Amino acid sequence: xxxxxxxxxxxxxxxxxxxxxxxxxxxxxxxxxxxxxxxxxxxxxxxxxxxxxxxxxxxxxxxxxxxxxxxxxxxxxxxxxxxxxxxxxxxxxxxxxxxxxxxxxxxxxxxxxx
Amino acid sequence: xxxxxxxxxxxxxxxxxxxxxxxxxxxxxxxxxxxxxxxxxxxxxxxxxxxxxxxxxxxxxxxxxxxxxxxxxxxxxxxxxxxxxxxxxxxxxxxxxxxxxxxxxxxxxxxxxxx
Numbered sequence: 001x002x003x004x005x006x007x008x009x010x011x012x013x014x015x016x017x018x019x020x021x022x023x024x025x026x027x028x029x030x031x032x033x034x035x036x037x038x039x040x041x042x043x044x045x046x047x048x049x050x051x052x053x054x055x056x057x058x059x060x061x062x063x064x065x066x067x068x069x070x071x072x073x074x075x076x077x078x079x080x081x082x083x084x085x086x087x088x089x090x091x092x093x094x095x096x097x098x099x100x101x102x103x104x105x106x107x108x109x110x111x112x113x114x
Numbered sequence: 115x116x117x118x119x120x121x122x123x124x125x126x127x128x129x130x131x132x133x134x135x136x137x138x139x140x141x142x143x144x145x146x147x148x149x150x151x152x153x154x155x156x157x158x159x160x161x162x163x164x165x166x167x168x169x170x171x172x173x174x175x176x177x178x179x180x181x182x183x184x185x186x187x188x189x190x191x192x193x194x195x196x197x198x199x200x201x202x203x204x205x206x207x208x209x210x211x212x213x214x215x216x217x218x219x220x221x222x223x224x225x226x227x228x229x
Contacts, residue, residue, distance in 0.1 A: 032215045034217075036220075041222075042222055042223075043118070043204055043220035043221050043222045043223050044204065044206075044220040045220070046217055046218070046219070049215075049217060051215040052215075090157065092157075094215070100145055100147055100162055100170075100206075100208050100216055100218060101147070101159050101162060101170050101172075102147075102149075102157075102159065102206075102218060103159070104149075104156060104157040104158075105156075106156045107156060107157075
């Protein structure tokens with residue numbers, strides 16, 4: 001079965017520091033990969049997606065992620081953290097085929113220290 | 115373009131009751147998916163509807179059901195509520211001509227508390 005693993009449940013960085021949130025997937029077929037962000041008491045907002053075009057994907061709010069097939073990874077990065085980046089981040093995978101089911105990782109809470 | 119809307123935003127029910135949640139997708143979107151979010155289990159897929167037909171279903175008991183109307187609005191129903199059904203229920207819509215590669219847009223969720 002396909003799955004997504006997000007290492008660690010909480011990451012804390014200083015404002016201005018690099019943000020690195022890890023995501024590894026397990027899939028027997030080429031996946032589509034997504035990163036979503038969730039702020040308190042809100043739904044999920046799409047940050048970026050990989051759908052088999054460019055392996056380096058740029059998203060909103062300065063985030064980007066690189067698809068590495070050899071490492072089965074899709075880590076999310078941002079060069080300089082901002083206080084407003086504090087939220088929960090979810091990596092998700094879907095597959096080729098007609099349906100749109102997303103399988104999510106457990107999520108990582110990002111804290112940003114002033 | 116208006117986003118995905120969900121009503122109600124908050125709901126308190128008693129064990130054994132049933133509940134209906136509503137989701138209005140983005141205009142023009144034909145696919146609606148439902149997810150349950152809990153601290154213990156995270157985000158779990160409930161089901162997906164496309165053009166009024168259930169296209170995919172997650173591993174939830176039959177107490178969880180849904181439907182989609184001709185205007186793409188969707189409802190999900192949970193019968194015989196249990197304490198463990200307390201969760202944030204998220205609805206997502208996509209235009210979905212492209213299956214799994216389609217972007218899904220999420221609503222703010224309905225927070226269900228079962229007492």
